[in-house]
Amino acid sequence: MAKLPYKIDTNINLATAPKGKIPFIEYQGKLISDSTLIIEMLKQKEGIDLDEGLSPSERAISLAFRRMLKENIYWGIGDIRFNVAENWQIYREMLANFLPMIPAAELQPILESIRDNFCSQMYGHGMGRHSREEIFLITSADFQALSDFLADKPFFMGDKPTTVDATLYAYVGNTIKPPFQSPIIDYVLQLSNLCQHYERMTQLFFSDGEITY
Numbered sequence: 001m002a003k004l005p006y007k008i009d010t011n012i013n014l015a016t017a018p019k020g021k022i023p024f025i026e027y028q029g030k031l032i033s034d035s036t037l038i039i040e041m042l043k044q045k046e047g048i049d050l051d052e053g054l055s056p057s058e059r060a061i062s063l064a065f066r067r068m069l070k071e072n073i074y075w076g077i078g079d080i081r082f083n084v085a086e087n088w089q090i091y092r093e094m095l096a097n098f099l100p101m102i103p104a105a106e107l108q109p110i111l112e113s114i115r116d117n118f119c120s121q122m123y124g125h126g127m128g129r130h131s132r133e134e135i136f137l138i139t140s141a142d143f144q145a146l147s148d149f150l151a152d153k154p155f156f157m158g159d160k161p162t163t164v165d166a167t168l169y170a171y172v173g174n175t176i177k178p179p180f181q182s183p184i185i186d187y188v189l190q191l192s193n194l195c196q197h198y199e200r201m202t203q204l205f206f207s208d209g210e211i212t213y
Contacts, residue, residue, distance in 0.1 A: 001166060001205060002048045014098065036070075039163065050163045058157055062164040065149070065156070068142055069171045075127035076139030077175055080182040082118050083132075087180040094178075140187045143175075147191040154200060161201065168194075169201040 006025075017024050017033060024033040027045070032038050043049050051059055081091045092111050099107060122128030127135060146168060155161045156168060175188050176195060188194060 001050055001161060002042065002046070004042065004046060004048070010098075035167075036066075050161070050166075053160075054157060054162065061149075062157065062162060065146065066164050066167045068145070069167050072127070073139055073142050073171055075122050075125055076135055076142070076184055077171065078118055078122060079127065079132075079135050079139075080175075080180050080184060081178075082115050082122075084180070084182060087182070088115065090179060136183050136187075139184050143184075143188050143191060143194065147194050150193050150197060152193065155197070161204070165197070165201060169198060172198045173202075 014022065016031065018031045019033040021033065023035055023038070024031055025038055026032075027038075027041070032041055051062060054062065081087055092115075095111055095114065096107055099110070102110065119128060127138070130138065150156055150168075153159075156164045172188065172194050175185055176198065
């Protein structure tokens with residue numbers, strides 16, 4: 001969206017992640033972690049602001065919805081992947097593809113440790129203390145709020161995509177596109193404007209098909 005040249009390195013050692021999480025980037029020889037901090041750094045270093053033209057109140061709304069996606073919906077998506085047994089079997093194989101250098105005998109305990117760590121974090125956050133039905137109620141209400149605000153606009157803030165569209169795109173895509181089963185997924189698939197927003201963003205920015213979940 002910012003028209004900055006970049007390269008995706010799928011062979012990078014995830015152990016080098018500066019905060020032990022993805023995403024992170026290498027910029028001018030320095031590793032920088034966390035999408036929010038990466039965006040703020042690029043705004044300063046490259047002088048690019050995708051939210052230029054938004055009013056202070058619009059920027060506040062954008063920030064609030066981005067926080068909702070990243071701090072609440074995130075855990076609902078994680079519950080789908082890690083806590084539903086059938087989905088975990090699929091997701092475990094997907095994760096294994098990112099760790100081809102680890103021998104199979106050592107890999108499975110590592111993957112189970114990743115799962116246990118996520119579930120522990122989810123419990124600490126509070127979402128993991130809820131039942132599956134309660135997680136559905138919380139997460140579906142968040143997605144409904146996004147759909148209600150988007151309404152019939154092409155993009156979240158109007159006719160032009162901004163930072164919140166990038167965040168929304170990532171979270172909707174990671175909900176509806178991987179081969180998992182969940183009432184949350186079924187709910188989002190019924191929110192046609194969110195699904196259309198996803199397709200619109202794909203055509204604009206990823207028409208070459210370079211998308212990985």
